[in-house]
Amino acid sequence: MARPGGHPLVAGTGDVMAVLTSTIAWFLDPAHWTGVDGVPSRTGEHVILSVLAVVIASAIALPAGLVVGHADRGERIATAVAGIGRAVPSYALLILFVPFFGLGFSSALPALVLLAIPPILVNTVTGIRDVDADTVEAGRGMGMTGREVLMDVEVPAALPVIIVGLRTSAVQVVATTTLAALVAGGGLGRYIVDGFARQQDDRIVAGAFLVAVLAIVTERFFTWIQRQLEGRPGTLRLDVPIAPSPFGGRVAD
Amino acid sequence: MTSPPSDAHRAATVAFDHATKRYPGTNTARSGAVQDLSLEVPAGKICVLVGPSGCGKTTSLKMVNRLIEPTSGRILIDGQDVASREVTDLRRSIGYVIQQVGLFPHQTIGENVATVPRLLGWEPDRRRTRSDELLTLVGLDAATYRDRYPAQLSGGERQRVGVARALAGDPPVMLMDEPFGAVDPIVRERLQNEFLRLQADLAKTILFVTHDIDEAIKMGDLVAVMEVGGKLAQFGTPEEILANPASDFVARFVGVDRGLKRLSLSRVGDLDLLPAITARPGDDAAEPRRRIMANPLEYLLMIDEANRPIGWIGQRQVPSGGALSVLMASAMSPLLDRRTTLKDALAMLIDAEVQVGIVVDDHGALEGLVTADEITAFRRRGAEGSGT
Numbered sequence: 001m002a003r004p005g006g007h008p009l010v011a012g013t014g015d016v017m018a019v020l021t022s023t024i025a026w027f028l029d030p031a032h033w034t035g036v037d038g039v040p041s042r043t044g045e046h047v048i049l050s051v052l053a054v055v056i057a058s059a060i061a062l063p064a065g066l067v068v069g070h071a072d073r074g075e076r077i078a079t080a081v082a083g084i085g086r087a088v089p090s091y092a093l094l095i096l097f098v099p100f101f102g103l104g105f106s107s108a109l110p111a112l113v114l115l116a117i118p119p120i121l122v123n124t125v126t127g128i129r130d131v132d133a134d135t136v137e138a139g140r141g142m143g144m145t146g147r148e149v150l151m152d153v154e155v156p157a158a159l160p161v162i163i164v165g166l167r168t169s170a171v172q173v174v175a176t177t178t179l180a181a182l183v184a185g186g187g188l189g190r191y192i193v194d195g196f197a198r199q200q201d202d203r204i205v206a207g208a209f210l211v212a213v214l215a216i217v218t219e220r221f222f223t224w225i226q227r228q229l230e231g232r233p234g235t236l237r238l239d240v241p242i243a244p245s246p247f248g249g250r251v252a253d
Numbered sequence: 254m255t256s257p258p259s260d261a262h263r264a265a266t267v268a269f270d271h272a273t274k275r276y277p278g279t280n281t282a283r284s285g286a287v288q289d290l291s292l293e294v295p296a297g298k299i300c301v302l303v304g305p306s307g308c309g310k311t312t313s314l315k316m317v318n319r320l321i322e323p324t325s326g327r328i329l330i331d332g333q334d335v336a337s338r339e340v341t342d343l344r345r346s347i348g349y350v351i352q353q354v355g356l357f358p359h360q361t362i363g364e365n366v367a368t369v370p371r372l373l374g375w376e377p378d379r380r381r382t383r384s385d386e387l388l389t390l391v392g393l394d395a396a397t398y399r400d401r402y403p404a405q406l407s408g409g410e411r412q413r414v415g416v417a418r419a420l421a422g423d424p425p426v427m428l429m430d431e432p433f434g435a436v437d438p439i440v441r442e443r444l445q446n447e448f449l450r451l452q453a454d455l456a457k458t459i460l461f462v463t464h465d466i467d468e469a470i471k472m473g474d475l476v477a478v479m480e481v482g483g484k485l486a487q488f489g490t491p492e493e494i495l496a497n498p499a500s501d502f503v504a505r506f507v508g509v510d511r512g513l514k515r516l517s518l519s520r521v522g523d524l525d526l527l528p529a530i531t532a533r534p535g536d537d538a539a540e541p542r543r544r545i546m547a548n549p550l551e552y553l554l555m556i557d558e559a560n561r562p563i564g565w566i567g568q569r570q571v572p573s574g575g576a577l578s579v580l581m582a583s584a585m586s587p588l589l590d591r592r593t594t595l596k597d598a599l600a601m602l603i604d605a606e607v608q609v610g611i612v613v614d615d616h617g618a619l620e621g622l623v624t625a626d627e628i629t630a631f632r633r634r635g636a637e638g639s640g641t
Binding site: 132134135136137138139140141142143144145148152153156157 | 349369372
């Protein structure tokens with residue numbers, strides 16, 4: 001594993017070109033694309049862990065947020081819970097579960113789930129609560145049940161805000177899953193942790209690069225979903241004034 | 254506007270029976286409270302609840318579809334207590350229109366209109382037919398509007414969609430909470446007129462809330478004036494309320510111009526038209542001159558072959574002999590028709606600085622005359638009539 005220029009990053013010499021060339025060489029090495037420690041395998045671990053965390057968090061936070069937002073009650077408890085979740089550092093969360101679940105995937109997952117819940121919960125509650133009160137009243141007044149109001153009126157109107165919550169949550173989780181390697185959880189974080197342990201700059205930078213790409217892809221994916229929703233004229237409401245301007249009314253006759 | 258659906262002639266009486274709504278804090282004057290409200294709206298009539306803000310008019314309305322439950326008392330639709338009905342069924346059988354309309358922004362206009370039919374489980378085809386029919390009914394071209402979204406409509410158009418949506422389930426009762434309050438005065442006037450035309454065919458029982466006394470007088474078969482604290486101050490026809498306000502509050506609320514307002518309730522056709530003394534160009538002057546001398550009006554009205562008024566000839570300008578000529582006619586009066594309100598008729602006479610208006614039919618042919626004196630006398634008679 002002889003590399004030209006030694007280990008500038010770890011040694012702190014700041015030889016950027018050397019790090020760059022060695023990282024490119026790392027990526028070009030076919031050995032790094034196969035086996036348990038190969039890029040596909042590590043990326044797979046990272047994606048699976050992230051997706052699982054967001055899915056489980058959604059399964060908890062979406063229904064809770066819908067109920068709290070619809071009932072317009074218990075919002076303080078929800079935000080308090082979300083606040084605690086945000087205040088505890090993700091690193092601490094990861095370590096916290098090791099005594100209970102041991103090293104590995106099983107400790108990383110619950111920590112990531114807890115991290116993923118607050119943005120989804122807060123955005124779902126806010127999104128539902130902020131749906132135009134007149135629209136909700138019209139629905140109730142026409143004889144919709146609470147469930148029909150929620151599913152036919154509130155959720156479609158709140159969807160853009162809810163998607164933003166999911167996006168924030170997913171990007172955070174993808175970034176934090178990197179730390180899972182610290183508790184032997186696998187994922188792209190392995191390259192960084194191992195790179196530091198073995199003093200291999202190219203491995204560290206390659207890992208960081210892959211995490212960044214994955215986070216950006218995640219972000220783009222949710223933004224794309226949002227765009228699809230905004231493409232519907234029905235959601236134009238978000239940037240069109242609701243009150244008619246005086247004398248601005250066109251009336252078909 | 255096309256003819257209404259054939260199943261439309263269904264209405265129900267709505268009665269408040271000592272309905273009271275108190276809010277915790279027990280301050281009876283609290284905004285929105287209602288105190289012992291009893292009144293009955295006959296089937297097919299429009300009853301307007303009117304009063305200053307906080308008088309409980311909206312609360313009263315919402316007690317009918319149970320968006321608000323009364324503290325005590327009952328609300329009856331066709332004799333049946335609304336509290337005994339399953340709440341979603343009840344609401345699906347009552348049309349509901351609110352000021353901000355509350356259209357669902359993510360649904361097309363067609364889907365919005367078909368909301369209640371969808372809740373009632375109608376087939377998609379039937380829903381589409383129904384919503385097209387209703388859009389046409391409220392004056393919107395179905396092909397143009399059904400696939401649009403609420404954000405693409407003007408305020409007036411949205412209000413129309415709101416009315417169409419409320420009518421979709423063919424409810425016998427409609428509740429309308431300031432339905433035309435959010436549009437400019439010109440559009441409001443047009444929507445009011447169209448709605449009255451619609452109601453003439455639909456004959457729904459309608460409870461209509463407004464804070465605008467002019468709208469109440471215009472729209473209501475019956476008007477319930479409410480005052481702060483949720484007390485019913487007076488319940489009667491617009492004519493009764495304007496002629497004999499039951500209290501100082503009502504008198505102040507209807508305004509110092511209530512005499513004029515009453516004139517807007519009657520039309521030229523309600524008066525006995527006075528005959529005019531007429532002649533045509535080319536007639537011999539002698540005979541008309543003799544008649545005009547014996548008449549207090551002192552003016553001869555020249556008309557053409559189709560009986561259309563040309564102008565007046567003053568008593569002294571009528572020659573004692575020879576043929577009458579168009580050139581002799583000088584002054585003219587405002588032309589009214591039988592549908593002109595007395596308020597508008599009086600305003601036109603004052604504007605033209607004349608005492609006499611000429612009433613013509615749809616073809617412009619003379620029907621008779623109306624004088625300013627006669628209009629004011631009619632108002633006086635009405636006041637005495639409803640006072641006894």
